[in-house]
Structures are given as structure tokens and as C-alpha cells.
Amino acid sequence: MPVRADTDISTRPTVLFVDDESMLLSSLQRLLRREPFTILLAVSAREAMEIMARTPVDVLVVDLQMPDIDGYELLSRVEVLHPQTVCLVMSAVADKEKVEEVVRHRHVFKFIAKPIHPDVLKRVIRDSVCRRSGGVEPPETIISPEHLMLCKEHLSKTEFTQAFNEKYVC
Template identity: 35%
Template sequence: MQKTVLFVDDEPNFTSAVKRALRHEPYRILTANSAMEALRLLSEEPVDVVVSDERMPGMSGSEFLALVRERHPRTLRIMLTGYATLEAAIRAINEGEIYRFLTKPCHTQDLCQILQQALAYQNALEQSSEPQGEAASTLKAAALMEELERHHPGITRLKMDETGAILLDDADLGLPEPGLWEKVRP
């Protein structure tokens, strides 16, 4: 399935230039010229990565990316702005949990590389978080315990006191028998 990247910027010239510059990339490019338009698009179809400007009328990019994080947590978020302030960066990082913070002008080659990294990162996240049934997890844990027991007999059997503390004796620690130990000590 082809990945989708959404660019959000209130400058139509910028979004059309980005669309032209990335037309040969192996992902679909969507554009929106306002945060509200972008939110509508996000509600209609899945988007893998959102790249947003900070300064936009109606809603800042960091506010928009915070909403994207809340409503579409699997969508990676990137800030691309010509007005990089520390305050905007902090808001985007803390509230939008962005993947990257970029400044304009950004070279097409750099943007392509960052988008490829973002999509690869998202693929890795999706593969690592694929839902496994509870039964499959239990079977996996049981197989691991069997393997541990086979290589280290007794490792999975613990002695505990009434408080739940694990009890170890000299044999568990590999120490000689208590009688022999007494004879060895000065």
C-alpha cells in the first residue's frame, strides 16, 4: 500500500511547489492550506506523515500537530517553518510530539531524506506493535520459560517468603554446603 504524506501550509505557492518537487517520490502527496482543511482530510483518509508550517491563520502548526497526535496517534508529525522560535519548537515537541523540527528553506533532497527516514521509522513502529493475541503471548512466554529451564535447570522455580521476597540459600549462590563452609572459614 502506498504511503501518504500531507503538507499543511497557508501559502498555496509553497504547497504546490512541494507537490511538484516531490512528484517522483514513492509516496502520495496531499496538501492543505489550513489546519481545518488538513483535519478534514485526516478524518477522511489515512495519512502516514504530516508536515506542517507553524504560522497559519486560525490555528498554529503546533496546536494543529497536537490535535493530530491526539486524534491520529499513528501519524508521524513534522514541523517545517520559516519562523523558528524556541517557544514554537518547545510547543511542537511537547504538545505535538513531533518527529522532526525543520526550518525553511529546506532543500528538496534533505526533505526527501527526512521523509524516507520518517516512513521507515513508522514501518518499524507498526511492525513492532502488531497486535498479538493473548494466547500467542502466553505461548511465547511459556516457550521462553521452557528454554530457560532447559539451559539453566531450576532457574524458573523461586522460593519466596510470606512477603513475596525471593529466598536464596547457599546452594542457589553456588556456595559450598554449610558444614564444609564452616570448616573453610578461619
């Protein structure tokens, strides 16, 4: 069942968190209760798609590892059905190749590694809302994943890893 942190969804950007860990979702709701967002929560990809079918979502924050439909499939569906939604991935996936695969997915704005510092999460959500509303993105988010992948060919492995982490991994 979706949970709202506030009721005025007409004037506030909507952020939907999708994670199968309900305790984490409750913590996120408490953490962001004073932020200028409408917070929606879903414990599955199916529930997230149901919410998005009836409520416009500005920012979607998805865990990758979920039962039934995983975060990869959800991102693919959102890219087709809701291309205006800014997508973030928040996951404990430690595999660097998996992270790069997610970031290469052109509909993913940022990868947020769990656990995340609350201030960093708030900043990333604000940056995402800014991106969704057509505002100017902060300088550190202007480089696209495609551009960074092209840079990989011209940088040493250490330089690429550092640049990748600075631009896409929170």
C-alpha cells in the same frame, strides 16, 4: 481542496503537507512527484483535519503559523485523533525557544527549518515513513526529545545547542 500527486493511495505511504502558502505547496508537490509517496496538500488546519478524517495519513508536515487554527493546535488534535501519524514541523520560526517547545511535544518527530534543501526534505520524509512503518530508524533519529532535554542539564549551552540542532533541526 486537497491535491494528490498520484492516485494509488492503497500501496504508497501518504504524506500530507499543511501550509497556508499555496505556492509552497505547489512547489512541494512538484519536488516530490517522483518519490514513492502519495502527496496530499491542505491550505489550512481545518482542511487537513477533514482530509485525515477520511484518508489515513502516514506523515503529516505542518507549518506553525497559519490563520484560524495554528500548527500547535493541529498537532495537539492529531496527537489525540491520529496518534499513529508521524508529525513533522516545517516552519520559518526562528525563535529557538519555540523550536524547542515544538520538539518537546512528544508527537513531533523532526523540525524542518524553512527554507530547506530538497535532498534534506526527501531524506526526512523517507525517515518519517520508515518510522511510521515500524522500520529501524537511522541512528541520528533514535534519541528522543525527552532524552535530549535531560541531556541539557549535563551539557554546556554550546554543546546542547549543537546536539539539539544535529538531532532535531533540519
